Amino acid sequence: MIPAAFEYLCPAGVEEAVRMLALGGAKAQVLAGGQSLLPMMRLRQATPALVVDLGRVPQLCGVREEARSLHIGAMTTHHDVLHSALVRRHAPLLAAATETVGDPAVRHRGTLGGALAHADPASDLPAVVLALDGELMAEGPRGLRAIPAAEFFVGRLRTALEPGELLVGIRVPKLGAGWGFHYEKFRHSAQASAVVSVAVAVRREASGIAEARIALANMGTTPLRAPAAEAALVGADATVAFVARAAEAAADGTSPASGPGITREYRTHLARVLTRRGVLAAAGLGADGTSPVHERSFRIR
Known part of the structure; x- marks a missing residue:
């Protein structure tokens, strides 16, 4: 489809961009990389009266x-x-x-x-x-x-x-020594959106986990932290069984949507499974208690 008619402005600086946005009011949209806005405009899911293109604002890079x-x-x-x-x-x-x-x-x-x-x-x-x-x-x-x-x-x-x-x-923030990180994503094809994804950061002390941060994508209308699972992970030996029990709380308080072939229960199950995998990898534990090799696991030493 063809987008609806709109005015196009291309500022050279941040102050100029702010002034231009004020001209369009609620009907103004910012064009950054265009990977989301332009497809929506073609489908007329977005119909801005003014598009402010930030592609020539070098201080934003x-x-x-x-x-x-x-x-x-x-x-x-x-x-x-x-x-x-x-x-x-x-x-x-x-x-x-x-x-x-x-x-x-x-x-x-x-x-x-x-x-x-x-x-x-x-x-x-x-x-x-x-x-x-x-x-x-x-x-x-x-x-x-x-x-x-x-x-x-x-x-x-x-x-x-x-x-x-x-x-x-x-x-x-720059996180220092002792932190491990992992990102788990489940999708049906390489170009599809995530059915569920989980971002994990954990800080190890001795044999236990001193701090855990877990955030979930596509488990509600916004990204969500998993505070029950975070709290359950802190203060005990980081064993595979312990992590698995804590991960069962990952979906507490979430409200995942259902869709064709994807139920709320399915997303809830995925959140728990991906959290378990993510925490084990970030903490340096494999499914058998050994350190795993995974392309999206990192540790800062």
Whole structure:
């Protein structure tokens, strides 16, 4: 199909982009990588009166290191996130999940900020930023503000961004020694959205788990943490049986949707299974208690 008529503006800086968004009001849409917005416009699921293209705003690109965190520009492509030495060193969970996004063509065009602002509950990266306790930096008519990831996603395709605000960057804490990470994703085909995915970060101390962070995608209208499973994992020896029992609580408090061939019970089962796998891998435990080899498992030493 052909998109509805719209006005197109291409700012050269953030301040100019904010002014342009104000012109369009509620009918303005930001174009980042275009991997979500353009298909929706072709199907007329989105009919913005004004499209503000951020493709020529260089200060929104790149990864820089801060004292305790990484700052990633909203227009940084998935390809550049995946191949950033800083991301792979300090936020390997983000790199692992980004590797599963689309295909190389999508990763060269799609952006981290675009994926987060789109707020699809089946998307990979919102759950990862939630698991990492990230912050999203928004700039608008009233200036710059930081929004915790736990407050940013407010519904399906809805965020806490106010009218006229622009997502300009993402800040993720640098996690130190002892942390392990893993990303588990189940989908029916390489190009399909995740039926369920799980982002896991755990910190080991001696033989036990001192801290656990688990975030689920596609188990509700927003990405969700799994607080019952996180709490159940802390403070005891990290054995395979113990992790399996804790993972049974992963879906507590969730409200997964049903669809053709995919029931709520199916998603609930997947959440528990993927959480168990993710925690075992992040903690350095195989199904038999040995250290597994998995392409999306990482440890910081």
